[in-house]
Amino acid sequence: MTDTTASQLEAPAIGLRPPETVMRLARMGSAHPTRLSFLRVLLRRMRDEGWRFDRPVWEIDGKGVGRAVYRAVGPVRTYSLVAFAHDLPDAMRSDRVIATAWDATFALFDGTPTAADLDRLQANVPLQEAGRISARELSLSRANRSVRLWAHVVESLAAGRQPDPAEIDAVGYLMRTTAVYGSGKFGAADRRDIAERPELQGPFQAEMLSVWLTRQFTVDIVEHLAAAKGGDQAARLAPEIKRRLGVGNSTGLGMAPFLVRHPLLLNNWMAMREAALARVRALTGVGAQAIERLRHAYAQACENAESWHSDHPIQIAKLRDLRDDLARIGARLQSFPGDAAHPWDALWRWGEETLTLEGQEMLFALLIEPHGDLVDDLAAGMSAEEDPAHPINGAMSVASFRAILAQRYAWALAIDFDRPENAARFWYVSEEKLEPRLGERATEAGAEREQPLCTARLVAELHAALAGWPDQRPLAAFLLAHPEHRYMARRVQIAADHPYAEVQDNLIAADMLPIDLMRCKLAFFGASHFDPRSDKWVRISLFQGAPYPLDMQGGAAQ
Amino acid sequence: MTLEPNDPTASGPSFPDAGAAVVLSRNEIESLCAKAARGAGISWGDAEEAGFAAGWLHAHGLDGSSVLLTHLETGAANRPIVGQGHWRPAGAGPLCPIATGATLSDYCTLPEGALGGGGLTVEAVASPVLLLPFLSRNATRLGHGIAVSFPGGAVIVEGAGAIAGDLGLLVAQGTATLLMKPCTSAAAAPHRAPAGCVGTVLARLNRLAMQTTVPPSDRSRGDAGSGTDDND
Known part of the structure; x- marks a missing residue:
């Protein structure tokens, strides 16, 4: 730990x-x-420990439908990306979490899957949130094609030509993931059960491995389709072009509350x-x-x-x-x-x-x-290693607690929440696939179901409720009388020992930009080419310029 | 391979084999139970404790999500009046086990939470098995186990998470008055495999959890999107 x-x-x-x-949003x-980004940490480990990679299963037909397995074989354990490729009508292609089908779906499997494992995953992974995975899986994800670049690359390669580098750079990836779920989501292994493994101890290492292997899949399948179309005259991607391709990611507000x-x-x-x-x-x-x-x-x-x-x-x-x-x-x-x-x-x-x-x-x-x-x-x-309910020190005196609050949250206490622009919005979870969203308090329904992401206002309310409590009383007595402040009191105690725990900006202000959190x-994660599509939606690229797994055997880039 | 689209208007996770045993990750149990507790009207901070408690019980072989559902549906909401050696409900009816557990945790090292002398009596706790996760946390902090007796039985809780004794009897208690004392002897606790969940229970917890969500609208749906087409 x-x-x-x-x-x-x-x-x-x-x-x-x-x-x-x-901890200001504009800077964040x-x-x-x-070099401390999580994908760089992953790549260094794979190189230093001499990990090896292969593709034991490739059952993809001429239309690009089927399944494949990529293995990452480390000094102690093996992980496998199980990929399912689909034939998705354009009308169903959406990067939103409310989408129901994708160009490709994936799970990261703990070990080497048997045919029975693949069949079990094939019945569930393509359904994503509507399916179930098991503690043998470490992540669940999906990706959509960049329609324009995909078509350009397949046509070029099928005709024996390399794609236009300008087209490659304009997009930067063949597929973009639209969600990568880990840590116990939809039945996957709990983090606390795998966090002792050195290769998974760092944040998001399983997810980064899954995305890196996905990058290999995207170039393999595009070459496969070009070969199916062009036959003997089809070309393979030139290494210098391949290297310029990353894996995209498209994400909305679902990611924003995480840091809070x-x-x-x-x-x-x-x-x-x-x-x-x-x-x-x-x-x-x-x-x-x-x-x-x-x-x-x-x-x-x-x-x-x-x-x-x-x-x-x-x-x-x-x-x-x-x-x-x-x-x-x-x-x-x-x-x-x-x-x-x-x-x-x-x-x-x-x-x-x-x-x-x-x-x-x-x-x-x-x-x-x-x-x-x-x-x-x-x-x-x-x-x-986070606890779902970080233990509170109830013996702390109200005086000590107040002192921590005043020191760590002076920025929040300075905000006047009576001004409408300072409480203009509210974070909520939609019934639709439980998507986190941000509403306008004055004009939208649902504020009574606001999520507790408005840290600054919560701490201001806690501060006000503490007024009049004698200094020597224990925090336990205050929380017994005021359970509505337990959530924020816990955060204040976390912040006491963790100075960088809070984003020091008002997350419900009219001018707050969710894309700053994202x-x-x-x-x-290590993302580059941050490209907002609104103040709540963004595309990025991962692993651009990095080696590919199948080209990096035993630590040496080939 | 099926590419039958899921229903995009479907709300939340579905558990198709309702009634049968379902294996959820601990993270899922914690998350669902915290949301259900919040949906049932419990404060966000206590809802986190409810998630912790249910997840802990499942990890230690007890069906905590079923017990939590029973509690949330019967709605014992009393908070304790704490005094040295004796806690009692602040109003008519039994104590809320989540509020009581969180308060036991908060008072762990304070005089009102002391277990020495004649022990600490906690009167009329609803679904009392939900206290075990909090007592385990306290045992870790105190460095010794805690013996809990109730009419007809007793259990021992240790800091490392070991539990032993009349657990089945405790689970069956609707409301019980408990006596807690320090315990120095190590419990002979067999390893307990994690407990599965019951599909129908999850479906009902999920209905409560959905009380924390906001119904969709065109504006809500549109505002959360990218504003550009994804077929580019």
């Missing part, structure tokens, strides 16, 4: 940034993937990230290799920014900021390291003064990129 908190870390010479700087919504519902996990992700920055800033020297790696990471960042497209006005402005900032960073790197005593810290401070949030977060990723030896161990501190989480 790992529950490293910021306070338990060795104190670096340069301190951690305070939560009031780090400018996050970029880093998992304060311990959010804290640990953020605290480790901040610890990484502090370690790098504390360095006194700059080795030649570090400079070379920094310049390489910078060049990749520029390339990434150039191939990053979005039609959404918010993202267009943010991309402009990013590109302008990258130009500034490039100019500043000309004189790096210079003669500062702490050159990395000097670079960081320059960035804080000079760059927009987009650029600062990019500089963050660039700064830690050359320093794997220094920061990669922090990934082990990013998981959290980008933060997706950046932790």
Whole structure:
């Protein structure tokens, strides 16, 4: 069990940034993937431990319908992605959680499945939420084609040509997942039953493995269809084109509440990230290799920014900021390291003064990129074993509790909830497939069934209810009289020891952007090319530029 | 292979083999039971405790979701008046086991929660087996087991989760007055396999859970989407 908190870390010479700087939505919504992102952690482990990959089952017909199995064979255990390919009419293709059929459906199986396992999964996995999986499965997911790119790639390859790189870059993936469920969902194995396995101890490692194997499936099936169509003249994807393809992901509000519902996990992700920055800033020297790696990471960042497209006005402005900032960073790197005593810290401070949030977060990723030896161990501190009802310390005095609340939630107590714009919205769960949604309080029905994601208002109400309670009374007495505040009181006690547990913004404000929460989480996954389709919906790409499993046997990229 | 679409208007998880035993992950039990408790009108914080309690009981071989459903449907809502050595319901009728369990947990190291001397008597607890998860948590914190006696039986709860004694009798208790005392001897607890769920119970819990959700509307559906076509 790992529950490293910021306070338990060795104190670096340069301190951690305070939560009031780090935990703001605008900054979280400018996050970029880093070497601590979960897919990078997965790829490093697979490489270092010499994992091997194969495809023992490929029963796909000429129309692209059937099933396949991809295995990842590690030093101790084997995991298998079981893929089902379907022939989906265009009219049924929807990325929404309320969809009922998909181009492909998947489960990550614990071990090597038998034919009986495959038959059992075939009766359930294509149904997704309406089916049942078992404790032998670690994830359940589905994906839809990018219709335009899919057709272009199949036609090109069938005619013996490579697809147009411009078309590839415009989309970046052949298929996008529309949900990846793990941790005990729909009958899958509970996290607490598998969290002791080193390869699954980190956050979302099973889900990342599933998506990485899915990427292999997307290129295999497109080559298969091209061969079925073009016969002997069909070409296979050139390695340099294949590498540019990731796996897309399309997601709506379903993802947004996660960070709010998992304060311990959010804290640990953020605290480790901040610890990484502090370690790098504390360095006194700059080795030649570090400079070379920094310049390489910078060049990749520029390339990434150039191939990053979005039609959404918010993202267009943010991309402009990013590109302008990258130009500034490039100019500043000309004189790096210079003669500062702490050159990395000097670079960081320059960035804080000079760059927009987009650029600062990019500089963050660039700064830690050359320093794997220094920061990669922090990934082990990013998981959290959460209790469905984190025990409350009822013996804590009302005075101590009030002090924690005032210190950790000053940002929330400053909000005036009598102003309509500060309570303009409400989070709720729709009857439709239990999809989380966000409503307008003034004009939409359902606010009486509001979800407790309005942390700032809940803590303001708790604070008000505490008024008049004698300092020396135990919190237990207050909660016995006020069960309606138990939920928030629990969070306050979690926040006492976990400074990065709360998003320090009003999540029901009229101008709150749900995509900021989503980008933060997706950046932790390792997502690139964040492309909003509204303020509540986004597409991204995963594993773009990474090796493919079947090309990375025993740790060596082939 | 079937590609028969599911009904897009279907609400929540379905359990097609209602009546038969159903295997749910612990995460699913916790999540469903917390939502059902909230749907039954319990506060969010106590609903989390209800989810914890039901999940814990299943993991320790007892059908906690059935007991929780019985409790939610009978609706014993009394909270305790706590005093040293003796707790009683604040109003007429039995104590809510979730509120009582959470309060036992909160008072674990406070004088009102002390188990020493003549022990702690808790009067008239509805569905009292739901207290075991909270007592197990307290046993961990206190570093010793807890002996619970009730009319006609007794059980022992230890911190590592071991439970032993007249568990079947305790499950069968509709309402009981309990006496809790520290217990230093280790319980001879056999390993208990996780308990399955009953389909009809899950269906009823699910109906309660749906009380936390909002009926769909065109506006609601449209507003949550991408605003662009997915056939691009």
